[in-house]
Amino acid sequence: MKTSRTVSLLLSATLAIAGAAHADTGHHHADSGTAVGQPGLMVDVTRTVKIDMGDNMRFTPANIHVKQGETVRFLVSNSGKLKHEMVIGSAAQLAEHAALMRKMPEMEHDDPNQVTVKPGKNDELVWQFDHAGTVDFACLEPGHYEAGMVGKIIADPAKAAAN
Template sequence: MRNSTPMEVTVMRKGLPVILAAVLILLLPWSAGGATVQKLTLTMRDFKYTPAKVNLQVGVPAEITLINRGKVAHEFMIYDMPRQMSAMMMGHEWAEKTNYFRGHAVTVEGGKTNMRGQDLFEIIVSPGKTTTVKFTPARAGTFEFGCMIKGHYEAGQKGTLTIR
């Protein structure tokens, strides 16, 4: 076994941290890109969402936290933007058919979900409760989100989601 001289030990002690730092700097962009999640919070009140306009990027995982600060339950649905009439005039069935989550993997933590087959179409959040919706936007466009409980949409509980 060979004995290290004091000079060799000093070089190794000083060189190792430099090498480790270089490796971390090279790996940092790779790890940060994989960890990106778009997070936004929507507060539900009687009878509105705050904020009422939100933006997401297509292909980047999203996490929407719904907080119900109202006195009654509220729904959260995302559907195609109504063209000539309000979504409520088009009907709950129309909102279900144009549901943004159709055919997409969605995870919901908390709240009550209503499904049509494998597809999530609405989330109901009780007063004082919080629900988290996780998905990766796959389709760009401008969509509406709203609460279709009788009287809520008409009172203004709707918003716009733009996905680019």
């Protein structure tokens, strides 16, 4: 299909420009790593943060503090009646992906920086915050991002060891 090929080419170009070439075999729409983090391993998890997604188009909590170096397990619950997702990325990545989702609302995901949760269900996402800084997260289901379903994760700098 021409549309599929065009979208595939656009995504490939976006990934190449972003320097997001990864060696795994999953279908990725954007760089799964960010300036402050990357997918983490369950064995390295230091704590669990619960996040609720609701049909009021909000995350609870919407602002989360972590520590640089921490690996966090996000337990993501959908208390609504609509499908929601949590996608971690830069504001630019999220805005670009939201635009693609509006054009292709049935797009399936298999990215380590996101989790899609059906109504009344839970899922998890493990993320390592290897740098200090701020990273965004959002629901990119069509219309949800535009309705304000966004949040921020602030990775506070690790304290320097005293000599």
